[in-house]
Amino acid sequence: MQALAIALVLACGVAILLTAFGMYRALDETRRAYYERNRFADVFVQARRVPESLLPELRAIPGVQMLEPGIVGNAILDLPDRVATAVGHIIALPANNVHQLNVPLLQSGRYPEPSSNFDVLVNEPFARAHGYLPGDTISINLNGQKRALRITGTVQSPEFIYTIGPGALMPDNAGYGIIWMPRPTTAAAFDMTGAFNNLAIKLASGVRPETVIDAIDNLLEPYGGLGAYDRSRQQSDAFVSAEINQLRGMAVVLPPIFFAISAFLVSMVMGRVVALERSEIGLLKALGYSNFEVCLHYLMLAGLVAVTGIVIGWVAGGWLARNLALQYAEFFEFPFLIFSVSPWIYALAGLAALLTTILGATRSALTAAWLAPAIAMQPPAPPSFKRSVIDVAMDSARLSQPTIMILRSFVRWPVRSLMTSLGLAMAVASVVASAFFNDALDAIIESAFYESNRQDAMLLFAQDVPLGALQDVRRLPGVLQVEGQQYHSAILRHGARQKTVAIEARFPDPDLSRVIGADGAVVNVPPGGIVLSERLASQLDVTIGDALDAEFLTGKRETLSLTVSQIVEQYFGLGAYVDLEYVNTLFRQVPQVSVVNVALDETRTDDLHEVLKGIPKLASLVMLSDTRRSFDETIEENIVIMNTIYITIAVLITVGVAYNGARIQLSERARELASLRILGFTRAEVSYILIGETLLLAILAQPLGWLIGAGIAKAMADGFTSDLYSIPLVLKPATFASASLVVLTATVASVLIVRRRLDRLNLVAVMKTRE
Amino acid sequence: MPETVFRTEGVTKVYDTGNVKVFALARVDLALYSGQLTVLLGPSGSGKSTLLNILGGLDHATEGRVWFRDLELTNLPDRQLTRYRRDYVGFVFQFYNLVPSLTARENVQLVTDVAPNPMPAAEALELVGLDHRMDHFPSELSGGEQQRVAIARAIAKRPEILLCDEPTGALDSSTGVQVLEALRDINDRFGTTTVVITHNAEIRKMAHRVIFFQDGKISRVEQNDTLLAPSEIAW
Missing domain, CATH: 2.40.40 (Barwin-like endoglucanases)
Incomplete structure (x- = not known):
């Protein structure tokens, strides 16, 4: 049971390492392969209108290996299965449907005929959200003209691994679709015949984007260039990168915590095992076993625990990594997933777990090795206590003897006490660090949706409109x-x-x-x-x-x-x-x-959508009321998952530390506690001594845990901050209270399990034996 | 005849160790009297400790009945046995069983804090001649001193009975004598009914009664008319 508790903590470290690393590698590799196969561009730029005659000059910029001019624009969609308006992001298909860069991957159906002004491709998630199949028809409002479009196929694109509409804060696959349309039709719709407004550029290998960006900006300035940017500002890639970085951070930060705790637990338990097996050690040595063999025996014992933990961790981690990576692949629109946790990651996780365990066992193993056989076969000297300053304080506090016993043991083994507290503090910190996220997101939602952006919808126009348009909008229904x-x-x-x-x-x-x-x-x-x-x-x-x-x-x-x-x-x-x-x-x-x-007026939004579908200049519409709702829902879902994971972790750590701590207490104090029972102490009174120390350490661990948790929360908040968003450091008393509640409850449960062993203490044996 | 403190009727204790049944006690009938110091004498495994455990409320007999005055201990549940030990019994063990993290005084206070009518811890330690070592931890005391602290701890609650299991077993002769003197003194001063287990035959000379054990049975009982002082005993 003790060994299992340690093995489980160790398994956690191994599993998290595998999961985080596995997912990180899977996402990174998948993205790399996807970008490479589908020739994802390195530099992007939008402009108002650039004549195609400028292309030779652009191509001549040193460092540019390949470029593809495009036409993009937004338009309002009228979908047969949806009352609300949706926004379509229109992209012109290249001539003959041959992409140079950002090549979409056909998932179903076929490409439109290049001359067709009716057929389109749509992105897979949009089709999925509506259940569209090749052959289905949707309506679009292009330049004031409502026209029908037939879907001939669905695609996924490296440009849209993470799809988020203009002005939106969350992906909305039903309300925002990417539509690839034959070039002539698109050019006509956006008045781009002989021109383009979007450029994707592939750089020659080794060329830094900055050098090319300046040249492009200079060339495009007269044509309304909006500033070229590299992948770091490409919306989809920025989100994927942020996620990958988080996974990498998780792989680096979390496993060492678990390994450190297991090392401590191993050291504590092995110390006790060696103390209990003292006479056996003496006997083995008397029989001729060498110091090395004795040392090896205990290291191997620890190794056995490590191997159990490693195997559990491998299995759980491998399974988790694969499933979570699959979920990621679905959340991010990857057409395939390269998932191979390479053997060296397994080996690394196993080695790290094995090393920390062995490290934890070394001191005890060496103690066993150095024990002289004659001394080993005698009982150990009783632990010596000395009066200290603390005793003066305890005298004046008039504490009961059991309380004094608890406090003296605490002072007598300060490192062990401190490490136990630290272990429990890490459990508290784990809950604080995850619960902090809820509060931070609440603060974000409150600030973003209820204080700053209080509008229910935003109407985005393709071009600036005179102020009079405000009155027109005011007259719209609802x-x-x-x-x-x-x-x-x-x-x-x-x-x-x-x-x-x-x-x-x-x-x-x-x-x-x-x-x-x-x-x-x-x-x-x-x-x-x-x-x-x-x-x-x-x-x-x-x-x-x-x-x-x-x-x-x-x-x-x-x-x-x-x-x-x-x-x-x-x-x-x-x-x-x-x-x-x-x-x-x-x-x-x-x-x-x-x-x-x-x-x-929420009751009249359907009427409003009906009218909006026919407004020609409207390029996009953001329904903030919907965003608010989906934000709340998504976050709630994520938070339940996250809290479950972190609370499980906290409980595992707590049980590992508190259960082992109490077991060792019991083992060391068995004789003492039995003597007290003989002297007439009740079970409850004796339990107090056993449980008291662990609980005292758990209570002392709380403020420390809060502090560490706040530190981790701060690090996470800083780590998550990017150009896309930032996480405020919001720490509420309730967060600390709930973290303490989880850990203290788990501590009490752990020590109560150990306490039950008190009932089976053999009082008679104590009378006769010497420890 | 003094008042009977303990009485047993056909007490039998069988240890079932797998295939073999060991009769630790076989139908023992016995009476112990108030104020007397009784020595239970016999070789290892003769059943004297088993009897002491049953009298002290640490163990139940397999068969037979046991009374402490009018209180029948035979089938008393754990909670009441604890109460019985707490209120009436003082124990002294061969290996002292002091709490290493408590000083001599605190070890005694362990008991005085929960007993209904205790003497001050300092007084108990004075009785065993350790008033000058009160603030020392067990690791700072000699074996004899530790055993005397254990005696002080046992008597501090003014128990009616004092059960001592090989109290000198781990001590050399002269230290052992000091411990026996402390026991003698307590018995004289407070009239505490005292039972001492030993396999050291010399110690019988200081007892009012000596009960000899052999193979789980009482082989004979001796009455001493003249008691030797512990200082006159040597081994």
């Missing part, structure tokens, strides 16, 4: 309130640092989409000022009052100097905000907006 804003791609520069971002321009005192300061009040941007999110400010190394240059990639592509007027904490994206009226004045343009935020 619309209660409207607010306009603009998005501008821009490069922000401060000193040597620069960042390409989407600046939001807003009217003062908005009610729906707001920027909230630390004090909870709405932040307005003064004319000539810019409000930045904290992460963006730190990336640009600016503080309030600093001036930075904003090179707008839209409109007249002017560069303005703006003063940082405030820095706010935000969890999604890299927010930058300016005053809309100021921008309109500066750009010397009639007041216009590109996005309309609306508050809706």
Whole structure:
């Protein structure tokens, strides 16, 4: 049972190592193979309209190996099986359907005839979400013209491993589809005949993206180039990378904790085993066994525990890794999964587990080896105690003798006490670190959806529309309130640092989409000022009052100097905000907006969707009310899974530490406790001594666990922070309380199991024997 | 005739060790009297410890009946046996069984804290001549001193009976004598009914009664009219 408890903790370390490494390798390898086979581009750029005549110049840029011009655009879809509008991201198929780069992989059906203005391919998840098969028909609103499209096939694409619509925060496969359309039709729809607005570039091997990016930006500037970027800013790849990095982090951080705890447990238990087998050791040596053989015997005993743990860990880890990797492959749209946990990872996990176990057993094994046979066959000297400063304190506290026994043992073996506490603290920390996530996500949802983005929907137009459009939208069915804003791609520069971002321009005192300061009040941007999110400010190394240059990639592509007027904490994206009226004045343009935020009467959304499907200039629609719901649902699901995993881990650690601790207590104190029973102590009184020390250590472990948990939470929050999102460090008293509750309950259960052995103490044997 | 403290009727104890049944006690009838110091004498395995365990409420007889005064111990449940030990019985063991993490005084306090009418721990230690070693831990005391602490611990609750299992078994002669003197002194001073197990025949000379054991049975009982002081005993 003791050995099993240790083996299970060890197995946890092995399994997590295998799982995290296995999944990390599987995702990384799968992605690499997918990108390579389907020629995923290295650099991407969008522009307003670039004539095809510019292609030779672009191709001539040193470092460019291959490039593929494309046409992309968004359009509103009218789906037969859906009342709400959906958004289609349209991509032109290359001439003759021969892709140079970002080659989609046909999953079903066939490519459309290149001349067809009716047939399209759709991405597999979109088709799956609606149950579409080749031959089905959907409607699209292209340039004010509603037309039917026939699906001829479904594909997966390396560009859309993780698909997320414009302005959306979560994937919505039913509401956002990728549609590949024959080039002539697409060009006609978006007025791109003889031109393109999207470019994918493959670099020659060894070429750094930055060198090519500058050249491309220079060439595309006159054509509304929105700034070229490498894979790190390609949305799908950025999400996959973030996930892969997390897995790698998990593989590096978690297993050592389990190995360290098992090493400690092994050292504790083996120490006791050697003490109990003292006379046998003496006998073996008297019979002629060498020190080396005795040492080896105990190392092999520990090795046996290790092997049990390793095998359990291998089996569980191998199974978990495969299943989780399969789930990942489904969550991310990979057409295949390369899953091979190479033998060296198994070997590494096994070796690490074996080494830590042996390390834990070494001290005891050496003690056994060095024991002189004559001394070994005599009983060990009783543990010596000395009065210390603590005794003075205990005297004045007038403690009961059993309590003194507990405290003296605690002080007598400080390292063991500390390690036990530390082990239990790690269990607490495990729960804190996972529960923290719930609170952090709650804070994010509260901030993003209930304080900042309070609108029910966002209407995104293909081009800027005059302010009068606000009134038109206001008159749509179910619309209660409207607010306009603009998005501008821009490069922000401060000193040597620069960042390409989407600046939001807003009217003062908005009610729906707001920027909230630390004090909870709405932040307005003064004319000539810019409000930045904290992460963006730190990336640009600016503080309030600093001036930075904003090179707008839209409109007249002017560069303005703006003063940082405030820095706010935000969890999604890299927010930058300016005053809309100021921008309109500066750009010397009639007041216009590109996005309309609306508050809706929920009962009339169906009517609204019906009308929206026919609005020609509408490029995209984000239903924030739906996003809120799906966010809540997804998070709830994930949190249940995550909490289950971490609580299981915490319970395993606790049982491993507390059960073994109490068993050793019992073994060491058996004689003492039996004597007390003989002296007339009741079972409850004797149990107090046995349970007391472990519980005291468990209680002392709580604040330490909270502290470590908070530290891990902080590390996780920092680790998760990327350009896409950040996780706030939210730690609530309830989190600490629930962590302590889990660990203390598991501790009490463990020691109670051991306590039952007290009932079987042989009082008579104690009378006669000497330990 | 003094009052009877313990009485047994046909007490039998059988240890069932697989195929072999060992009769540790075979139909023992016995009476022990108030205020007397009785020595149970006999070779190893003769059944004296088994009897002491049954009298002390640590073990049940396989057959027969046992009384402590009017209280029948025969089938007393664990909870009441614990109560019985706590209120009436003091134990002294061959290997002292002190708690190593408690000082001499604290070891005695273990008992005085839970007994209904104890003497102060310091007084008990004074009775065994250890008042100057009260704050020492067992590891800082000699074997004789440890055994005297054990006696102090046993008598501190003013038990009616004191059961000692080979109290000098682990000690040399002169240290053993000190321990016996402490037992004699307690018996004289408080009239505590004392039972001492030994296989050292010399010790019988200090007892009021000597009960000889052989093969799980009482072989004979002697009455001493003149008691030797422990200091007159040597082995």
